Amino acid sequence: MEALFIFILKSSGLLATFYFAYFFLLRKETFFNSSRFFLLAGLVTSVVLPFIVYTKIIWIEPAPAQVQVQAPAAVPTEFNTADAVANYHYNQTDSPQIAAVEENFEINWNLVSMVVYGIGFAAFMIKFGLDFYSLNSVLKGKDIQQQEDFKFIDVNENIAPFSYFDYIVYNSSLYTAAELENILEHEKVHSDQKHTIDVLITRIFCILFWFNPIIWLYKKAILQNLEFIADSEAAKKITDKKAYQYTLLKITTHETCVAITNHFYQSLIKKRIVMLNKNQSKKRNYWKYYAVIPALGAFVLLFQIETIAQEKKQNNAVVQRDTIKETKELITITKNTTDKELDDLKGKLKTKHNVDFQATDVKRNAEKELTAIQIQLQSESGKKQTVSMNGSKAIKDITLAVGTDTNGAATISVEGLRAPTPPNAPVAVNSERVVIRNYSSSNGDTPTPPTPPVAPVFPQGPIPQAPAMDMTKMPKPPKAPKDTNDKAAMSKFESEMADFEKKMAAFEPDMRAFEKEMEETMGKRSAIFEKEMEKYQIAMEKYGAEMEKYQLNLNPNFNYNFDMKFQERDIKLQEKEIRLQERDIRLQERDIKLQAAEMKKQAAEMKKQAKEMKKQAEEMKREEKKYSTKS
Incomplete structure (x- = not known):
């Protein structure tokens, strides 16, 4: 019911926006057909736009996990029955009383x-x-x-x-x-x-x-x-x-x-x-x-954008181990594990369990304690796994489980991250970063996501200005005299007509030059932009192929899959913005051409009017000659 009420309010607001725009701006104009479609568009918009909601996701840092331990309730050692019944009295002579319960009447609005x-x-x-x-x-x-x-x-x-x-x-x-x-x-x-x-x-x-x-x-x-x-x-x-x-x-x-x-x-x-x-x-x-467009934009920004807050995924939360049917050995890597022990562990796992183990990016502090390490594991079945730890403090213990999977093949998995603290003690999470990646590919190193190409921008620059843009500089045709027998007025009119034709003839080259300059300018920019777009499309195809290959190499549990989906979405939005930019440029170019054509049309109409007036002047001369001949 609340959603229906909100829809009614939004729809009423949009109707009011279109109605008052018509009432105060368009009611006295003679664009009747345009006003018809404007009013119909208002009806459609008032029903459709409230259902169009844009979702905006805001990523926030997750709240720190807090473990609250509730102490068990104290159990009394003695139970005094006399105290328990001390406040209960029953009098057989008293008649039972029933407390009246008052029910509040509520209207279901x-x-x-x-x-x-x-x-x-x-x-x-x-x-x-x-x-x-x-x-x-x-x-x-x-x-x-x-x-x-x-x-x-x-x-x-x-x-x-x-x-x-x-x-x-x-x-x-x-x-x-x-x-x-x-x-x-x-x-x-x-x-x-x-x-x-x-x-x-x-x-x-x-x-x-x-x-x-x-x-x-x-x-x-x-x-x-x-x-x-x-x-x-x-x-x-x-x-x-x-x-x-x-x-x-x-x-x-x-x-x-x-x-x-x-x-x-x-x-x-x-x-x-x-x-x-x-x-x-x-x-x-x-x-x-178009005055209603800012109001519609404000409506969308204020009421049609739904903001959703999502917590960022914690990379050090829970590590899922591989499917192990039978565990044969647990190996723990601590902050005090030496480089020699890591090398020995590599040979031991390969010889005894046919499991590949490699430790890289090893860093230690002044106390020779491990602060950073990257461990790459590969089971006999080809299952790959990478554990990366990096921080300013000593690492937590890493436990590796070695065993066999359901098919009997040797496998290894990260069993868990153990804190170097006494049992039942609170765990203090430091600033270190733990990333665990799983891969299903049987060969190749850890893949890295491809870099998306940068979209081109339409070349910008000054646009040629049309001559006499405000039409005030264009020549105006002279007015014919009312009295055709007035020779002085007729002579002046003929002189003004000749001057008007010269000005009109001088105006036409400017218009042709403007059209030619516009075509050359926009043609050069369009050619440059089309070449850049072709390169961008080729790069996007290459990027798409690399993305498919990259995703095939990743396990569905890989934490970056989620981020890559958003990256792909950003690329699609970027392409959409490019298409919108192309459309705006085409519309701008079309408007300029239409403006030039309109001015050329007006100039032609004025020239035509000048010819008609000249023709009228010649007819008036012939009438004057006939009149003088008869006299």
Whole structure:
């Protein structure tokens, strides 16, 4: 129940983030189609993102082992029965008394919450079913006229026109031919762009989260934006926008609407008329759609990262011995074992038990005590084992068990690490490091993990700047004079047009030079990066092969296996970062090219406009000549 409550809080917070971003930043913009997908993305994100959790592992040092010895409880030597019963009295004349136990009544709020939610959910589901039944009763048994991809149904009921997928329902007797044309163009947009899907999705979210007030405001925003889309697209196909607006006002008198459909009538008629007459928003305002990204990033960092603390494995904890069926001899290596004794032990084990023994990296302190040693063992069966001890103090005793395994082959194993202390005395663990490694390979020395290659970085450097980046330096076309008979004004206009064409012609080489410089710069960097990536991929393949060989040589009990898995994970994450870096570079390159293309397009449009104005000036001259000839 607690997990459900947390999910509701997270989902509500994400819904509020998208809704307020739309309300304060995008509500007055004319990017209606982009706002549609922005709002739908908010619904999906509010449900999906709370389930995406990133796990972060923090390695901590293990707590020192503490052995607590509890002393046995003191046993009394004498038991006084008189004292034991001294406080017990029984009076036969007294009536027995029964102590009343008061039970505290507690409300199960989890159950209450589930019941309340279930009642609300059931009520809205019933309402949803009734709305479908009402819609079906309107569509059932009606004559359908199929035109292109639309199904038109002319009804006799006094209801507002609406669309439901490819069905368009209206009452033609209530409108003139011009009004009906405006209505049908509007509903065609709803049907063609599948706005019914948006309506159904928002209705489902309202049923699931009926208790959240944000979802109802969210639904209103989505439906309102759908009407803006239909009005905007319909107005492009209608010549008389004023008549369309009068149609909007006329439809407000029809109060009967069918649910879960796109209505031509909406209560926000004033806002629709305002948005219909509003100028197109500037493209630079698209940044407002990305304003929600920092909020989503903060949400993930604050709530979707699960930190797990894990203790580091102690290398000196427990040493698992080999499987020995019968132990024949125990050999102990102490801090006082000499180099000669180690050499003799090597020959003795080889001759007597056919076991290979080798002691290396031997270090001693001033008292000639062993402080470091590495012992390599190999049984007759090929089982390998390495014991490494290194510290500032004298080593603990190492006990080796020599015997036979289940197959009868001679084997040797580390039996345990014994402390040089009296029995039952506390063991003080010093700072020495004990590492025990087991190998299943029958030949070869102790393998070492391969070193991963370093991933390349995309070459950085300055990027060529586009000419006239803010478009303020581009030439502006002159305005034609209103009075075509004004010879002085016409002469000035022709002179300005000639100057404008020269400036435009001078601007084009700068754009071509910028495009060429961009292609050369990014091409050189991409070529260098691709070569480095090829080398990196070859090195990664070699590293993968070495890793497979290394893991095959290791026993599954080898302590470093766990670390190597994390190393492989880091390599994969590194490769993923490289791919993301490549994608960012490509996106950056694409944006620069698009910017250059946009500027080139604007320059071409201005040049085209200049030609049209020049053509207009020539026509005005011809008209002037005709007028002067007639005079």
